[in-house]
Amino acid sequence: MPERPTAGGVARRRLLQGALAAPAAIAVPGLAAGVAANPVAHAAPVVPPFPGAYDPQSPRFSIAVLPDTQYLFDEDRSDPEPLAATFRYLGEQRGVANVAFMTHLGDVTEHGTQDEIDLADRTFEALDGLVPFSVLAGNHDVPGATDDQRGDSPYLGAFGPSRFAGSETFGGASPDGYNSFHVVPAAGREWLVLALDWRISDAGLAWAQGVFDAHPELPAVVTTHDLAAAGDDGVSALSGNGQRLWDRLLRRNDQVFLALGGHYWPPGRTVLTNDAGNDVHVHITNYQDRYYGGAGMIRLYQFDLVRGTIDVETFAPWFLTRQAGERPPLGADVIELTGDVDRFSLPVDFAARFEGFAPVPKPPSRPPTRVIGRDTVAYWRFDTLGLRGRVTEGGVVADGAVAQDLTRNGNDLVARRLHSTVPELLTRSLDHHDGAPAHASLRFDGGQSPDRGAVLEAVAAAPINAEKFLGGYTIEVFVKLPEPFVGNHAWMGIFSWQGRAGDAGKTAGYSPLEPTCSLNVSPERFLQYVLYPHVQDASPTSWSHALPVGRWFHVAVVNDGERTVVWVEGSPIARNPSQPAHGIATLGRPFTLGATGWNLGFGQGFYGFLGDVRISGRALEPSEFMTPLV
Incomplete structure (x- = not known):
């Protein structure tokens, strides 16, 4: 999320001055027993692996979307436990909900310091080798005035290409390391997921176009941090950066049918028409303004290629998986969100939508001799x-x-x-x-x-x-x-x-x-x-x-x-x-x-x-x- 404007109307990223101290853990009412309110001083919660029987051939699969988690990694106010609960849930649901992939929309941390990044790094280890995922940089993870040519950073050390080199879906990264793509097998075909820096450069755009050119038949989901903003009515409009991304990349590539961003709140959605005359669904997802910084809330995009539908739901596993008496009172309000921009269905005729770049070959007619037995x-x-x-x-x-x-x-x-x-x-x-x-x-x-x-x-x-x-x-x-x-x-x-x-x-x-x-x-x-x-x-x-x-x-x-x-x-x-x-x-x-x-x-x-x-x-x-x- 951007900082609130200064008196001059210019948003600025608040920089942390000096190294973080390591204060003692403080007990907070409503937290699970043994969970510290300030875990910066200790290791991230351990998330046991849950081997899932993911089926890449099933016509039903899910992509999990995780927006801004920055308030869970904020100096001595950090608490990664909600996110650890989300990762436990995804591990458990890998086979049940056929979770193909998870993508983070940026602003992993509040200040992008080495300590915050290190804690986030250890927390994300729970997903390594269990559920394929991507992470991209938001303005709070890196110097906010820079684009993807900024050079080295603590973020790049933890979430750069070396982090994903062993992932089964990782396809590659831009030379600067801040943009990456994954090829995800699901529903008997491959899908492209691009994770683009919050401020992609001209060189980054050229790299992204090269990814599309090298994978011309793959339907694509594009993720970035700053894409669109919404009013209280839930209707989204492209931000300035989102408009540049739309004009320079998204609208020109018919493969892109879904574009996801965080950064702003409230959430919202809209549908744009690309140069081929097809729909592109643009969604803004961010819940850091909700109780407990969003509590590691995720959005699950559940694809059903038989019904021609993407069912979307938004919920917080940290609260969902706990008994009612163990939840803090405010947690009950955000177990799951059911507003029009949080829980909805998108009708998509996948064959028709992908016809322009990946037509499904129809079975040829067969002569009578192949039918008569x-x-x-x-x-x-x-x-x-x-x-x-x-x-x-x-x-x-x-x-x-x-x-x-x-x-x-x-x-x-x-x-x-x-x-x-x-x-x-x-x-x-x-x-x-x-x-x-x-x-x-x-x-x-x-x-x-x-x-x-x-x-x-x-x-x-x-x-x-x-x-x-x-x-x-x-x-x-x-x-x-x-x-x-x-x-x-x-x-x-x-x-x-x-x-x-x-x-x-x-x-x-x-x-x-x-x-x-x-x-x-x-x-x-x-x-x-x-x-x-x-x-x-x-x-x-x-x-x-x-x-x-x-x-x-x-x-x-x-x-x-x-x-x-x-x-x-x-x-x-x-x-x-x-x-x-x-x-x-x-x-x-x-x-x-x-x-x-x-x-x-x-x-x-x-x-x-x-x-x-x-x-x-x-x-x-x-x-x-x-x-x-x-």
Whole structure:
């Protein structure tokens, strides 16, 4: 934190005159037993190692951010115990919260003296070899009127390149030693973390640009001490130094998606737009004005690449890990902070945000020969390899168009409209699941009001119409519900075998008029798989969770000859029945894609996208599904 302005309005760094004395330890009410209020005279607290099972492949990981700790290393007023508690917590959480890295934002100490630096040095030893970390110089760690060309300093001796030379993430430092970078493995890729001096020189900026140039595909987090300041409303604005850093470095490098600074309080955040038109999140983090100098408070940035979110929380482990009766009364107020600038979530589409510099290669389309196995009964796809005839340049799939059964088993499907002659009810799209073999799909525009839709039906002589699957089966389909999801589409069908359950002698189900096998979507967008087995008089039914709209899903219905389990994106759903389910009570009527019949007729058709469909004559393992992403 900068010193308060003098009468002339110029901030100045108060220099310590003379060497620090080593006063006796003084007991302070509220501190843990045996913790001295003034530990300058003794060694830093010992932090036992906690081996963590950090997983660099997990799509969930955390980066811990530690702002200004200067009031914990302040002459004879020093107390490193809060920071030691933070380091103990990070060691314990290394595997639990998948902590990939910790970065300090500068102002480690109040005056940057040898004694203060030495105590901080000993305290940070708890993290060496346990949790990778970076430290940068703030204006209280070094002469505040200098930039990174200042030369030697006690800070550089403790937190310069030699400190990190053995770290698994350390990538290098600028020639002056005050700027460094780390390459952090997390979520199956590498991330760049730059720790820049509080006053980076032109030479330092050139060095930093060189780091970006040498790592052009790594998403980057930039940390520095003086970046932005915030008002009481929590809205940040770049400081003078931050503006220079933005103009000279950050805005030009699309890799930078997150920039973090300390120095000022209160905390705040804003979003800037870089030269590539992308968001850069700029955050100010500093709690030294809070009780006990911030008490070693940390901010945890929890990345979730599956949800596309960074969840942020701020808390003080020194208080969090103690029993309520052992906390000083004021400690209860800052165990964790829940204001809008302290606890929040950032939605980030990581693939889209990093597309400009690190595009994720999409799986290529696969020929039918790589999809069809010895147990494949039927396979349909809707690119030019699978869908033939009567498809206009605009993508309209006319009645009579044929989706060929690429197994050559004779299970071709023929398109036709239901109730309406509107051409756009069925179109071909290039939209597809990333893991689908074919890079195309069919867009169905069915609905209840009025009854409308289109279907693809197996030809009359298709073997699939009467196949009983007594040895088990797997039915796979790629499904996407549109966004926005407009209209009434309750109980629309994805696929079914036409025919009435009553005609198969089944009496135990919902109605003798419904088909003997169907995959449907409920009003709540739950998948419903209804089966009338060939052997049992029963209708075991599976129910999924609500499918989100605007996202592709691979759905697999797997029957091992005894019971059925439905999988969505390689994950078994919860509500699969334990009832016996042996075979399918087919009646020789057409297998149908795009609708579920009732009493030998159709009302509405499907509303959404359907991709490749494959039916196998046995229960497949998830590793055998059509999508390589499972």
